[in-house]
Amino acid sequence: MAKKDASARASATSYDVARRAGVSQSAVSRCFRPGASVAPATRARIMAVAGELGYQPNAIAQQLITRRSNMVAVVISNLTNLYYPEVLAEISQRLSARDIRVLLFALQTESDVDAVLDQIWRYRVDGAIVAARLSTGQLRQFAVRQVPLVLYNRIGEEEPVASVCFDSTGGARQLVAGLVEARHCHFGIIAGPEDSYVGEERVRAATDELRSHGFEPLLVRGQFDYAGGDRGLRQLMLMSDSKLEAVICANDLMAIGAIDCARHAFSIAVPERLSVVGFDGVGPATWASYQVTTVRQPVRRMAEAAIEMLLERIERPDLPPERRLFGGQLLPGSSARLGPA
Amino acid sequence: MAKKDASARASATSYDVARRAGVSQSAVSRCFRPGASVAPATRARIMAVAGELGYQPNAIAQQLITRRSNMVAVVISNLTNLYYPEVLAEISQRLSARDIRVLLFALQTESDVDAVLDQIWRYRVDGAIVAARLSTGQLRQFAVRQVPLVLYNRIGEEEPVASVCFDSTGGARQLVAGLVEARHCHFGIIAGPEDSYVGEERVRAATDELRSHGFEPLLVRGQFDYAGGDRGLRQLMLMSDSKLEAVICANDLMAIGAIDCARHAFSIAVPERLSVVGFDGVGPATWASYQVTTVRQPVRRMAEAAIEMLLERIERPDLPPERRLFGGQLLPGSSARLGPA
Numbered sequence: 001m002a003k004k005d006a007s008a009r010a011s012a013t014s015y016d017v018a019r020r021a022g023v024s025q026s027a028v029s030r031c032f033r034p035g036a037s038v039a040p041a042t043r044a045r046i047m048a049v050a051g052e053l054g055y056q057p058n059a060i061a062q063q064l065i066t067r068r069s070n071m072v073a074v075v076i077s078n079l080t081n082l083y084y085p086e087v088l089a090e091i092s093q094r095l096s097a098r099d100i101r102v103l104l105f106a107l108q109t110e111s112d113v114d115a116v117l118d119q120i121w122r123y124r125v126d127g128a129i130v131a132a133r134l135s136t137g138q139l140r141q142f143a144v145r146q147v148p149l150v151l152y153n154r155i156g157e158e159e160p161v162a163s164v165c166f167d168s169t170g171g172a173r174q175l176v177a178g179l180v181e182a183r184h185c186h187f188g189i190i191a192g193p194e195d196s197y198v199g200e201e202r203v204r205a206a207t208d209e210l211r212s213h214g215f216e217p218l219l220v221r222g223q224f225d226y227a228g229g230d231r232g233l234r235q236l237m238l239m240s241d242s243k244l245e246a247v248i249c250a251n252d253l254m255a256i257g258a259i260d261c262a263r264h265a266f267s268i269a270v271p272e273r274l275s276v277v278g279f280d281g282v283g284p285a286t287w288a289s290y291q292v293t294t295v296r297q298p299v300r301r302m303a304e305a306a307i308e309m310l311l312e313r314i315e316r317p318d319l320p321p322e323r324r325l326f327g328g329q330l331l332p333g334s335s336a337r338l339g340p341a
Numbered sequence: 342m343a344k345k346d347a348s349a350r351a352s353a354t355s356y357d358v359a360r361r362a363g364v365s366q367s368a369v370s371r372c373f374r375p376g377a378s379v380a381p382a383t384r385a386r387i388m389a390v391a392g393e394l395g396y397q398p399n400a401i402a403q404q405l406i407t408r409r410s411n412m413v414a415v416v417i418s419n420l421t422n423l424y425y426p427e428v429l430a431e432i433s434q435r436l437s438a439r440d441i442r443v444l445l446f447a448l449q450t451e452s453d454v455d456a457v458l459d460q461i462w463r464y465r466v467d468g469a470i471v472a473a474r475l476s477t478g479q480l481r482q483f484a485v486r487q488v489p490l491v492l493y494n495r496i497g498e499e500e501p502v503a504s505v506c507f508d509s510t511g512g513a514r515q516l517v518a519g520l521v522e523a524r525h526c527h528f529g530i531i532a533g534p535e536d537s538y539v540g541e542e543r544v545r546a547a548t549d550e551l552r553s554h555g556f557e558p559l560l561v562r563g564q565f566d567y568a569g570g571d572r573g574l575r576q577l578m579l580m581s582d583s584k585l586e587a588v589i590c591a592n593d594l595m596a597i598g599a600i601d602c603a604r605h606a607f608s609i610a611v612p613e614r615l616s617v618v619g620f621d622g623v624g625p626a627t628w629a630s631y632q633v634t635t636v637r638q639p640v641r642r643m644a645e646a647a648i649e650m651l652l653e654r655i656e657r658p659d660l661p662p663e664r665r666l667f668g669g670q671l672l673p674g675s676s677a678r679l680g681p682a
Contacts, residue, residue: 056462071444071464085426092447101460103412104445106433119442121397123412226628260629287567288601289630 012053021049070100072310073120073128077107081224082253082282083297084131087152090303091129098311100126107132114138121145127310130154133197148313150306154197160321162313164306168198168279171295171328172205175248175277178330180213181339184246184275187217188239190232190258192224192250199224199250202279206248217248224250229257230265237266244274246336252278252285255292259335275336285333293333298326353394362390411441413651414461414469418448422565423594423623424638425472428493431644432470439652441467448473455479462486468651474538489654491647495538501662503654505647509539509620512636512669513546516589516618519671521554522680525587525616528558529580531573531599533565533591540565540591543620547589558589565591570598571606578607585615587677593619593626596633600676616677626674634674639667 014028021028023042030038031046038046049055074091076084092102103125105116113132120128127148134151139159142149151163179187187210192199203219210217220235222228229249236244249255255278262268262276270276271293278285281296305324313319332338355369362369364383371379372387379387390396415432417425433443444466446457454473461469468489475492480500483490492504520528528551533540544560551558561576563569570590577585590596596619603609603617611617612634619626622637646665654660673679 056459074445082423082426085423085429088426088445089447092445093449096446096457099460101464102445102447104415104429104433104443105437106430106443108434116437118397119440123442226624256628264629283567284625287597288605 012055016053017046017049017055021045068126069124071103071125072100073103073105073125075105075116075130075132077132078224083280086299087303090300094303094307117141127314129306129310133195146317148310148317150310152306155323162309162321163323164302165325166297167325167327168202169205171279172202173209174330175295176206176209178338179246179275182337186240186243186245187215188236188244188247189217189219190229190247190249190254191219191221202250225253226257229254230261233258233261246275249278252280252282252292252294256284256290259290271334271336277336281331291333291335293336294331295328296331297328302326353396357394358387358390358396362386409467410465412444412466413441414444414446414466416446416457416471416473418473419565424621427640428644431641435644435648458482468655470647470651474536487658489651489658491651493647496664503650503662504664505643506666507638508666508668509543510546512620513543514550515671516636517547517550519679520587520616523678527581527584527586528556529577529585529588530558530560531570531588531590531595532560532562543591566594567598570595571602574599574602587616590619593621593623593633593635597625597631600631612675612677618677622672632674632676634677635672636669637672638669643667
């Protein structure tokens with residue numbers, strides 16, 4: 001058995017399959033090319049012979065013929081941030097169901113993008129889904145090299161480009177309106193790193209909304225993780241002379257860090273004495289110990305939209321840019337007192 | 342600028358670069374082939390010209406020449422399980438630093454492997470790191486097709502194969518010994534799905550160790566997630582007539598679900614009235630609300646070892662199988678009472 005496979009590997013070509021099945025080599029080729037048409041009976045015969053001979057089409061050689069690699073680059077940062085693994089799992093399973101592979105680029109920080117672009121060009125991917133900040137120059141390179149691109153949770157700021165976004169602004173407004181309604185007066189914001197598009201958008205929206213109600217929030221920054229929330233809360237407590245009443249965190253993980261810090265380091269009851277809110281609606285936000293008041297991103301719908309937009313653009317590179325903006329769902333949780341806004 | 346790049350894309354070949362740099366085409370090729378030697382001055386001249394002309398080697402065409410794709414398949418299940426994203430981030434960043442790309446296969450359940458093997462053969466990857474259960478027949482296919490393979494956290498049960506494993510057995514013994522020492526008498530185990538190699542190994546080790554002390558644990562099963570731990574604890578409480586004193590969970594996420602369930606659904610103090618332990622040492626296990634008593638896997642060292650073993654086998658396919666077994670570190674946490682074992 002093993003021996004037969006080994007010799008098959010060395011020798012079985014599409015020509016061998018064609019000869020044995022009594023069809024042309026191009027029929028065998030078509031049989032293994034996604035979307036190509038072959039009569040059902042012919043396909044059945046070819047597949048049976050391919051199975052017998054252990055024939056496997058060479059996807060790479062195929063690419064040189066079809067100019068399709070059936071690979072899509074997915075550029076993602078912060079795999080350890082709890083939100084992105086969920087996005088990646090969705091994208092990868094949905095592409096896989098369409099027989100397309102994910103060539104993964106996991107960045108340590110958003111600004112590492114330059115290093116991976118080079119690789120993207122070299123692998124001749126069919127397209128890319130990028131969840132990292134791209135400069136205008138970098139965006140133009142995709143256009144020049146004709147690599148279809150969909151941005152995930154960011155937009156082309158000067159260069160219009162297809163994108164799928166979460167409406168952080170709407171979410172921030174809802175959260176702030178609820179907090180103001182519940183008569184909080186001393187606000188703090190724990191923001192993410194300045195190079196994060198999503199983080200900055202949330203901070204800007206929350207700040208604008210607070211100012212529109214006449215409040216000026218204290219602002220601190222940290223990484224998008226548990227420790228970032230913990231440290232952020234400690235700083236805010238110092239800066240506010242412990243007058244802090246509500247904290248808006250740039251994501252759920254920071255909110256969880258801030259909640260634990262309030263309860264365990266300062267013995268402050270959440271939400272009775274301090275309200276804490278986040279963004280995303282990741283799994284741990286729903287755990288009984290936290291039940292973070294947050295705005296849930298519709299990850300599945302967003303992943304599906306990103307893939308649809310990309311596949312359309314692979315078929316028709318001339319499609320104009322489009323931006324799809326998904327509203328979030330307020331999950332009231334129990335980490336904040338919100339008014340009936 | 343854009344125009345220049347566009348025309349460069351259409352026309353600049355390695356021959357153009359060679360002519361302009363005054364070197365042979367093969368020197369240009371070598372310059373872009375990982376590991377090939379080129380004199381530093383020549384390399385500098387070639388890279389400068391390549392930059393001017395916007396030349397990019399075609400990685401795919403290169404593969405047909407070098408028979409290397411510089412792609413490694415990584416097969417991973419449960420991306421939403423908190424442990425695997427950490428492993429994937431480590432592997433992907435370490436391979437990336439060596440100029441090797443990850444072709445990602447994310448399985449929804451461990452038994453989906455068959456569907457992805459076909460794809461692995463087609464993409465002619467240089468090798469594969471697999472963190473999913475493979476049958477003996479599937480393992481043999483890797484050998485027959487000469488695709489170097491390293492298993493992550495599982496072993497070839499009948500077919501010897503290179504693998505990197507965490508010593509769950511040693512970890513389980515330490516945890517159980519500590520619990521027995523602290524005079525717990527009524528034990529429950531919340532196991533993972535039966536098709537998980539790691540899960541079963543942990544359950545077997547914990548059960549054996551408990552029996553060696555004369556205890557027979559109650560056993561329930563669930564998914565490796567928060568809900569699995571929550572439901573598991575409810576079942577154990579029913580089965581034990583609420584006499585339960587210690588619960589061993591197959592991973593930290595289940596332990597967190599069980600802790601929250603004990604505290605919030607049954608008002609049972611953890612660890613005072615119920616000890617809960619887990620495995621892995623994932624981020625949330627260290628959060629102040631949980632501080633799970635667990636055994637930490639040395640993820641970084643294990644990822645590095647898997648990559649080293651794979652790269653060695655890509656260079657020298659005849660290397661004999663090797664199994665590297667990494668001991669874990671007991672993190673005492675505060676979710677369990679452990680004796681001074």
